[in-house]
Amino acid sequence: MGSLLRSEDMALSQLFLQSESAYACVSELGELGVVQFTDLNEEVSSFQRKFVNEVRRCDEMERKLRYIEKEIKKDQIAVLDLENTPDAPEPKAMTDLEANFEKLENELCEVNSNSVALKRNYLELTELKHILRKTQQFFDEVDVSTHSSRTSAHEDTQSLLADLSYATGDEKLGFVAGVILREKLPSFERMLWRVCRGNVFLKQTEIDVPLEDPVSGDEVFKSVFIVFFQGEQLKVRVKKICEGFRATLYPCPESPTERRDMSLGVMTRIEDLNTILGQTNDHRHRVLVLAAKNIQNWFIKVKKIKAIYHTLNMFNLDVTQKCLIAECWCATSDLDKVQNAIRRGQEKSGSDVPSILNRMATSRKPPTYHRTNKFTAVFQSLIDAYGVSSYQEVNPASLSIVTFPFLFSVMFGDIGHGFIMFLLGLWMVMWEKPLQAKKSNNEIWNMFFGGRYLILMMGAFSVYAGLIYNDIYSLSINIFGSSWRVPEGIYSFDGEVDDWLDSTTLEPSPFHCVKQNVDNRMYVLNYSTASYLGSPYPFGIDPIWAIATNKLTFINSFKMKLSVIIGVLHMMFGIWVGLLNHRFFKQTVNIVCEFIPQVLFLGCTFFYLVIEIVYKWIAWDARRPKYETLVGCAPNLLIGMINMFLLQSGQYDNVPVAYNATATFNITCSSTNPAFGEPAETFQKILLAVVVVCIPWLLVPKPVFLWKKRQEKRPSKRYMQLGMGDNEEEVVYHDQLLIDTGEDDSKDEEESMGDIVVHQAIHTIEFCLGCVSHTASYLRLWALSLAHGQLSEVLWEMVLRIGLQTNSNHSYGGSVLIVLVFPAWACLTLVILLAMEGLSAFLHTLRLHWVEFNSKFYKGEGYGFDPFTFDHLLDDMADAE
Structure with a gap:
């Protein structure tokens, strides 16, 4: 590593x-x-x-x-x-x-400027072509209306235009023609009417084809207009309005012959410009x-x-x-x-x-450099997101390669869902080079692809946890056969369960499990008469729990105890990893004043609870206890733990309350620890005394030791500064010796004793309270596993099972319903159970590593090694693209 x-x-x-x-x-x-x-x-x-x-x-x-x-x-x-x-x-x-x-x-630049100039000329000639064509059509209409009969209002209007257009003498009308953007035309027309007080006549028509802007290259839509007026004053006003609306005015001859000749010249120039533009492009x-x-x-x-x-x-x-x-x-x-x-x-x-x-030789703090590959890079990035490791302290990334996917699988444990996740990670790993060559800009996809090896391992571990839970899409697999036998407790009948209970001598009890098989017959399993074969299930959970009425009670208790065991072991492992740091940096004071009391504090409290859980699973079997003498009653660990801290002895009741949620069917009594006896209570008092001693042990010795060490080194430091102040090389060498010892004395001198005491007090309170809160935080392993299992069961019972039950009669309708229901079940499974639940389990696993595990040994006060390399330049170019 x-x-x-x-x-x-x-x-x-x-x-x-x-x-x-x-x-x-x-x-x-x-x-x-x-x-x-x-x-x-x-x-x-x-x-x-x-x-x-x-x-x-x-x-x-x-x-x-x-x-x-x-x-x-x-x-x-x-x-x-x-x-x-x-x-x-x-x-x-x-x-x-x-x-x-x-x-x-x-x-x-020269080609672009020439192209822009040519396109501008082309645009002007194109607009002039449309003006000549549209105005010619307008004047042709006027000529036709002049020689026709005037029998309607429309014909009167055409006659009026003809009279205005061909007026003689001083009464002759002038006109201007141009092109304007189509969206500006309504405002342009209103402005002409108001400024000229209705003394002008506007004729407009749209240009059918879009025109290209010579600068931006965008398509624009324009209209051709012609404005008739009388007098120079109106002419000046019309031109100013056209200038304000960015309308382009073009010269338009009055005679048809001149307009026709100009049109022919314009067409010739447009053809020449097309040739030149093609060569330029x-x-x-x-x-x-x-x-x-x-x-x-x-x-x-x-x-x-x-x-x-x-x-x-x-x-x-x-x-x-x-x-x-x-x-x-x-x-x-x-x-x-x-x-x-x-x-x-x-x-x-x-x-x-x-x-x-x-x-x-220097006293400066070196950067932190971890060599990683494409497999370990994702784990290192998860740790660096919390904080870069201090120089040469134990890197949690090396440990999270196993612990991270394992804790994820405890919350996500399902054979089917884990296998789908495993296939997704395997696909990204097998097709790594082709997918990486595509250089996608999708940040979500790049995030998933960067964590492909993590997804692969989380899926593989989830399959293993699913085998332990014996859970695949909320169903169980019967591989080795059940360890329970019910010789006379299974009855089948037609009808309701209540009718069956009334027709037998057995009374209703919570120990009955009712199951409806595919043949619509009711099977009642009477656990009160079930017999335990005496051998545990070889691997995982017995599949008979899938049809038990107290399935949820058993699974909850089992996963809750399992999460406590995993959490305590994970935190204890973090404390022992801290010992590696103390020994590497030769910090004996931290070993004596922090590591030993921390191990004793956690071991005498919650590690003792773990021992009780394991002992309870081993010592009590599935045989029915005797309620009169309480022989065979399993102890209640929670009440016993509370009584341990309250210094109370166990109180016994002769009333069975519920099934014990361990790997057996035995009864839990409302007693504290009756099976452990008085020696166990004496041992618990000793453990509690050790816990009490550990608190001042964590609080007092280390500040006292640092204060004495400071008092011893202060005179020698003063002598070094006064006697050898002129020799800078010797002073630097003295500082280097201090760094080599692993004790950062310069930092201790910067802090006052009050700060040191306050810092140690905060550290002590944080650890003592953290042992309780962090252990409770590991119950999220149980909570998310329960939520995942229940959501999976809801999708099975409420969605897919509807189609299976309908298809039990082998009807065409049931087959059609399965075809419709299965895609819905598959989509909900992928979206809710894989995407949302997977992301939730990932975030909770990340929190367990950052807070509960890393806080036991990890400082994360370093800064990363950023080498000068040209590879970063290429990565930046790829990101920019």
């Missing part, structure tokens, strides 16, 4: 890079991706750093590439994916890239196709160059201005790889002066 259990051993190293080889060395380190550089110029603004001009040049190249990419997407040209990622180009290649991008951008398309082949390659090169110079800006320059000094964190196991990468960079640059890698 290696670095997954504890983080990698990190070393702070110092790099001395020659100026001519620094770029190549950083490029090799970026390809390697095992070094995290620290910023040595935090106080220097980004505008005052050495390589700020190079970063700006990279920004400008990225801007040009984004413009080219935008044009490629506008023409819907496919961008080819790269098979191999290109290396970072040399610094001198930046000039060639800049020149290439500048040439390509200028060519595209073909040239633009060829340029973009060539750019699309290299756009990804260019993006990666520019991003790598920018990342290298951004990293170089974090380095310091020596006094000679010929050497760059860098500091970086690196795993000690990767120091040889870093050395080799620096050597390769030096060879590529052709420098004769070697670069130096020097390991430093």
Whole structure:
């Protein structure tokens, strides 16, 4: 498990890079991706750093590439994916890239500007063509109406227009023609009427085909209008209104011959423009196709160059201005790889002066680095979401690989549902590469796909838990045969249950289980006469519980006790994991003052309850007890636990109250712990005394020990500061010795004794109360398992069983009903039981690990290792796409 259990051993190293080889060395380190550089110029603004001009040049190249990419997407040209990622180009290649991008951008800008100008001319000619055509139709209508008879109101209107149009002398009417957006036409008409006071005549018609906007490329719908007026004053008003509504006016000759000649000229020019536009678009398309082949390659090169110079800006320059000094964190196991990468960079640059890698001694807190793969990455991400592990403390991700799917399965235990989840995870794992190559933008799908191995394990564990519960879609499987035999307790009859009970000598009791079989006959199982064969069911729960009247009582009690056992063992395991941290950091005071009292406190309370549960399952069998002497009565553990803390002895009653909900059918008496006897009560008093002692043990010794240690070290610290204050190297070495001991004395000095006491008091109260609250919190294992089982049973009884019962007579209607009911049952199962219940169980499992388990040993006060790697640049590009 290696670095997954504890983080990698990190070393702070110092790099001395020659100026001519620094770029190549950083490029090799970026390809390697095992070094995290620290910023040595935090106080220097980004505008005052050495390589700020190079970063700006990279920004400008990225801007040009984004413009080219935008044009490629506008023409819907496919961008080819790269098979191999290109290396970072040399610094001198930046000039060639800049020149290439500048040439390509200028060519595209020129082509686009020419295209826009041509499209604008084409639009104007097209609008003029429609104006000439529509106005010619209008004047033709007027000419026809002039020579026809005037017998209707419509003909009078046409005659009036003819008189106005062909008036002579000073009374001759003027007109203007243009094009306006169709949605502006009603407002335009109202404005003309109000401003001109009704002294103008407007004629409009729609252009049937949509026109293309030359700038945006969108389709617009316009209308042709012609306005008749008399006098220069109205002419000025009409033109101003047209200008305000962004209407385009075109010259329109008065004579039909001139209009016809102009129309022919316009058509000729439109044909010429179509030819030129086609050639322009073909040239633009060829340029973009060539750019699309290299756009990804260019993006990666520019991003790598920018990342290298951004990293170089974090380095310091020596006094000679010929050497760059860098500091970086690196795993000690990767120091040889870093050395080799620096050597390769030096060879590529052709420098004769070697670069130096020097390991430093420091008191700074190293980053946390866990090596993960595609299987363990999802578990590590769950833990990092709570908090990054402190440096070299035990990583809960290594433990949650087993505990997380196991606790999930306890809540989700069902063979059928678990198998469906297992198949889903198996499908994503088997088709991992094709699904990953699709690069979906759906966040929900990416989340599920990232946790495919977790889903696979949760499904497999759920199948196992379902076998333990003997539960598949709320049904049971009879594999080994029941351990119960009812020789004379099963009766079958036709009719109601009450009639059967009245016709027998047996009286109704809660020990009768009534079951209706598929042949519509009632079977009554009398457990009062059932006999236990004496051997437990080989694996899981006996299938006879599926038809028992007290099934829910038994299953609830069994799962509740099981959840308590799992919770106490899980918390105890967390405390023992904390011992590994104490021993690794050589914190003896934590072992004596925290670990031992915590183990005793939890062991004397709830671990003792676990022992009682297991002993109760083993010691009491299914034989019927004697109520007169209470021989064979199983103890009530809850009442016994309460009496243990209240220092009360057991009280006995001779009244049986209910069945015991263990793996047997025996009776529970209302007694505390009669079977354990007086020695058990004495032992419980001893345990309670140990619990009481553990509270001050947790509260007092550790602050006292830290206070004495501070008093002992304070004079020596003062002597070090006064006597050796001039020797900085010795002071740093003294601090390094303090770090190596695992005791963070500098932190203790920063805190006052009052803060330490308050912190320890909070820790003590939190642990003591947490043992109770966390144990109760593990009952969610029982609650969610119960909810899952009941919902599954409801879907079976209320949905699918309706079709099965209808089809019991082998009728056509029953077959049709099954066909209709089964999809509903399947959809509800997938949506409610798999999706919603699965998500609920996942969140509760996550909470049990974050709060109940991690709080026993996990601090999570570290910061993650963020190496300089080019892989992050590629991931960012994929996310942006």
